[in-house]
Amino acid sequence: MKKTLLFLALCLCLFGTAHAATAGSVKVVATFSILGDMVKNVGGELVAVTVLVGPNADTHTYSPTPEDAKKVAQADLVVMNGLHLEGWIDRLVQASGCKAPVVIASAGITPLTMDDEDGGGAKVTDPHAWQDLENGMRYVENIRAGLCAADPAHAGDYAKNAEAYRAKLAAMHAWVRDAFARIPEARRTIITSHDAFGYLAHAYGVTLLSPMGVSTESEASAKNVAELIRQIKKEKVTALFVENMTDPRLMEGITRETGVKAGGELFSDALSAPDGPAPTYLDMFRHNVTLMTQAMAEETRQ
Numbered sequence: 001m002k003k004t005l006l007f008l009a010l011c012l013c014l015f016g017t018a019h020a021a022t023a024g025s026v027k028v029v030a031t032f033s034i035l036g037d038m039v040k041n042v043g044g045e046l047v048a049v050t051v052l053v054g055p056n057a058d059t060h061t062y063s064p065t066p067e068d069a070k071k072v073a074q075a076d077l078v079v080m081n082g083l084h085l086e087g088w089i090d091r092l093v094q095a096s097g098c099k100a101p102v103v104i105a106s107a108g109i110t111p112l113t114m115d116d117e118d119g120g121g122a123k124v125t126d127p128h129a130w131q132d133l134e135n136g137m138r139y140v141e142n143i144r145a146g147l148c149a150a151d152p153a154h155a156g157d158y159a160k161n162a163e164a165y166r167a168k169l170a171a172m173h174a175w176v177r178d179a180f181a182r183i184p185e186a187r188r189t190i191i192t193s194h195d196a197f198g199y200l201a202h203a204y205g206v207t208l209l210s211p212m213g214v215s216t217e218s219e220a221s222a223k224n225v226a227e228l229i230r231q232i233k234k235e236k237v238t239a240l241f242v243e244n245m246t247d248p249r250l251m252e253g254i255t256r257e258t259g260v261k262a263g264g265e266l267f268s269d270a271l272s273a274p275d276g277p278a279p280t281y282l283d284m285f286r287h288n289v290t291l292m293t294q295a296m297a298e299e300t301r302q
């Protein structure tokens with residue numbers, strides 16, 4: 001009898017703990033802010049999300065800290081982009097001793113290539129796949145599958161959240177397509193400092209020029225910049241943009257040289273702070289596409 005009671009008490013206790021710990025009980029580490037936002041949307045209150053590379057920070061050149069290794073060690077799930085964006089992740093996961101499953105959010109997308117930063121004409125994989133919202137929907141599906149595997153008891157909740165979020169991404173995708181479609185094709189050319197919008201250009205019919213290659217680490221060479229200035233003068237470039245995580249001085253110089261208008265600050269690889277113009281993945285698209293299409297629609301040559 002005593003044993004039975006004890007067993008019952010234990011069961012109740014375990015059940016009670018599992019039940020009470022549902023809110024924020026799945027610890028997810030996301031490598032950078034955009035993925036963190038996606039995980040929050042799919043996980044809702046069931047997950048506690050930790051982001052390694054925060055708002056306005058550069059994932060390409062990030063150096064993990066001992067604190068990051070602790071966060072990864074305690075994670076139930078790690079979500080990363082893949083496509084060689086996080087060159088530092090394998091070492092971090094290894095060093096942390098983390099046994100948690102790792103979701104590669106970009107798995108299953110069709111990768112694009114881009115010019116290598118050294119200017120030698122070689123092609124490398126473009127990691128910025130989230131800049132096409134159809135890819136973003138694929139990310140959401142991969143994150144949903146990862147959360148369901150880590151926490152099968154709440155698979156239904158994750159499916160419901162993912163479905164609702166995908167509908168919002170699909171609506172934004174349609175809005176972005178329409179916004180660019182209204183601009184004559186010849187005017188859909190812009191310049192950005194860091195070549196992060198290849199997927200956006202491919203998905204929505206925009207031509208992009210950029211003085212830097214894939215990594216923000218590389219300095220644009222004088223030869224590249226001279227070539228770009230020649231191209232700007234020759235082609236109908238409507239606007240030039242800087243990104244939130246790169247040095248604006250180079251683009252300011254090109255603006256002075258060419259007279260092409262500065263279109264403002266785009267968010268490519270990182271979200272803004274919560275009180276900024278792009279605190280979520282959806283806000284990022286709204287902000288970027290509004291700036292781009294405004295610049296394209298205006299007569300910008302001075």
Ligand SMILES: [Zn+2]
Pocket residue numbers: 060128194195196214216268269
């Ligand atoms: Zn980038």
